Amino acid sequence: MTEVKxxxxxxxxxxxxxxxxxxxxxxxxxxxxxxxxxxxxMNDEEVPTRLEGSE
Numbered sequence: 001m002t003e004v005k006x007x008x009x010x011x012x013x014x015x016x017x018x019x020x021x022x023x024x025x026x027x028x029x030x031x032x033x034x035x036x037x038x039x040x041x042m043n044d045e046e047v048p049t050r051l052e053g054s055e
Contacts, residue, residue: 039047
């Protein structure tokens with residue numbers, strides 16, 4: 001590692017857990033994008049006044 005003046009911080013972590021978390025985020029982001037596309041394709045009469053699961 002190149003010597004740097006000032007403060008240097010080294011961080012170690014389990015990449016397996018980070019990878020699992022990123023996969024979960026990716027899965028949910030894809031589902032959200034699909035739902036937004038579905039809403040965008042609706043005409044004004046089809047748009048629900050309440051979202052599913054928001055009760």
